Every structure is written in C-alpha cells, then in structure tokens.
Amino acid sequence: MGVAIKCLRFEFRSDIVPHLQTTCKWVEHMFLVNFEFTSSLEQVDLFVSAHRAHLSKFYDSGELLLGGRKVPRTGGIILSRHHSIEDVKRVFDTDPMVCAGVAKYSLIEFQPVMMAEALTGLI
Numbered sequence: 001m002g003v004a005i006k007c008l009r010f011e012f013r014s015d016i017v018p019h020l021q022t023t024c025k026w027v028e029h030m031f032l033v034n035f036e037f038t039s040s041l042e043q044v045d046l047f048v049s050a051h052r053a054h055l056s057k058f059y060d061s062g063e064l065l066l067g068g069r070k071v072p073r074t075g076g077i078i079l080s081r082h083h084s085i086e087d088v089k090r091v092f093d094t095d096p097m098v099c100a101g102v103a104k105y106s107l108i109e110f111q112p113v114m115m116a117e118a119l120t121g122l123i
Helices: 041-045 048-060 085-093 096-100
Strands: 029-037 064-069 075-082 103-110
Touching: 029 085, 048 064, 048 096, 075 085, 085 103, 096 103
Parallel strands: none
Antiparallel strands: 029 075, 029 103, 064 075
16 A cells, blocks of 8 residues: 655656655745744843734734744744745844844745645645
8 A cells, every 4th residue: 555645746747656645736935933032031021912913914824834932932933934035034024023133033944845634735
C-alpha cells in the first residue's frame, strides 16, 4: 500500500507515482517569524495590547496562521504566509513593539511541501 503525501505544490505525475495523492496546489511562501524582546518585560508589556491589535487584522485576513510566546518568555514565534518577503516585512516593520524598539524580528522563509492530514484546507 502506498503512502499518501499531502503537498502544497504539484511536483509529481500521478501516472508515474500513482500512490501519491494529487490534490496539490500552489501557495504563497511561508515564513517563520522569530520575535525577540530587546527590552525588559515591563517595557514589553506596555505594548502587548497594541501588538496584538496590530496583528489581529493579519490573522483575520489569513496571512498570519498561528503564534505565541516563547518559553521562557523572551519573545514569540509566528507562522505566516505571504506572496513575498517584502509583504511580511511590511507587517512586522509596522508592529508597535518593533517601532517602539522593545522587540526585533527575523524571518525564515520556506516553501511547504508536506503537511499533516489534519491541516488540509487550513494552509
């Protein structure tokens, strides 16, 4: 019995590898956003509400998929999908925490090629 692989872009021919599912589609690039605090938590906490309000519109649009605090609380991680690195930079360059200088971010760009069945339709 073959293994079914969910992929996010078409990279194989089903007549050559018939046991793979062919429900693949093109998607935007994805980014792992690594937020790092550059100030004390007391300073960071002054901007948490504004930070979340800023990001909420991008979660609502589906550009940001999930995020949360690092443990220990030294920053956060966010998973996003955008058409270009410039698009994702526009989101985070205007983040209140970044603008206030209490946090900085770095990006890791990747193109997903496999995912868990439970994520079908979400990405």
